[in-house]
Amino acid sequence: MAREENRVVLHGMWASLFSERVELALKVKGIEYEFMEEDVMNKSEALLQYNPVHKKVPVLVHNGKPIAESLVIIEYIDETWKEGPRLLPQDPHERAKVRFWASFLHQQLFEAMFSVLKTDGEAQERAVEEVHEKLKVLEEGIKGSFPGGLPFINGDNVGLLDIVVYSILGAHRTQEEVLGVNFLDHKKYPGVTSWVKALTELPLVKEGMRPHEKLVSILQLKRARALESAAA
Incomplete structure (x- = not known):
């Protein structure tokens, strides 16, 4: 302790x-x-x-x-804790770019994906389209902001942006099973897909992965509650 x-x-x-x-x-x-x-x-x-x-x-x-x-x-x-790997770049401009994209992921991509969870029918179809629009922006924007930086934005170490993208897309197989939607398409988003795959293969990430079946169950419950609340 x-x-x-x-x-x-x-x-x-x-x-x-x-x-x-x-x-x-x-x-x-x-x-x-x-x-x-x-x-x-x-x-x-x-x-x-x-x-x-x-x-x-x-x-x-x-x-x-x-x-x-x-x-x-x-x-x-x-x-x-300044010792150990840095989670944000030292350079102010690079750090600002990381914060910008972390905010985009947190506020826009995640919110779009949450809309898919809590809707069905035509509303869900529109939400799915929005997710793909955000993924396209991410694919193109990250390559432009961090040329040669994928996978791992922060050099050889896992940094803030890696952590945020993994938290949102790392459980994409669970999301696909519950929602019936394939978000990560390697042909459409090769950079983002490779990025997420590389992160999920890291030993440090693997050891902390949450059980797939338990995640499926809780995501199904969240979706059922959200749809019930929307219908009320």
């Missing part, structure tokens, strides 16, 4: 892709931490105290001080 004065605790949920991001960042940096599993249907008093604004996981608690929101947490980790 980490010494009390440098204790690191992650409040998360095993199936949360946002929690998964933070766990992977901690592992890349070689940081010892404790994982506190949260029941999102019955949130702990600690979670509500540490994240009173959003009341969501993940929350990283370092030396008793909480940090919320996955992208904010990852930057905090990189700035606090």
Whole structure:
């Protein structure tokens, strides 16, 4: 266990892709931490105290001080533990580009994919088209912003952008099984597909992969609840 004065605790949920991001960042940096599993249907008093604004996981608690929101947490980790691989580039311009594309993935691609999960029929077809539009932008934009940088934007090391793209697309087979939609087409998006494949083959990533069948079950449940809520 980490010494009390440098204790690191992650409040998360095993199936949360946002929690998964933070766990992977901690592992890349070689940081010892404790994982506190949260029941999102019955949130702990600690979670509500540490994240009173959003009341969501993940929350990283370092030396008793909480940090919320996955992208904010990852930057905090990189700035606090300077030893080990850097998660963001040192150069300000390169770092700004990484932040831009991380925001695009987080706000646009993920949201489009979530729309596919919570819709059906024609609405889902439109959502699927939007996902492919975002993937096309990502394919072309990443190659233009980071020439020769795929796979691994951050040189030889896994960095912030790798972590974010893996958290969203790493479980694409689960998404395909539940939604009946193939998002990653190697012919359409060779760069993005190769990028995700390379990430999923890393030993550090493999050891933290969530069980496929359990993910299928929880994604099916989320979809059923979302559709039920939309119909209400």
